[in-house]
Amino acid sequence: MLIIPLKEGENIERALKRYKRKFDKTGTRKSLYGRKQFTKPSIEKRAQIQKAQYVQRLKDQESI
Structure with missing residues (x-):
């Protein structure tokens, strides 16, 4: 369970935003x-590779 201590005079929306971020x-x-539906290991691996390629492309564009 996540615990978000409220600071003195803190707005409830701000505390809710901190909770969501945490x-x-x-x-x-x-x-x-992920547990809701089974995905084959090959599909998970393919998704990881695609994500790594995307991140690499972003880093390459940033360095140019």
Whole structure:
């Protein structure tokens, strides 16, 4: 369970935004969606390769 301490006089929207950011960083949602439906290991590997290629392209464009 995530605990977000409220600071003195902090806006509730700001605290909610911190909670959402922290929740995304933990990867909980991603793991839940991953368990929802089975994906073959070959498809997972292909997705990882495509993501790595995309990131590499971004880094190459940035260096130019």
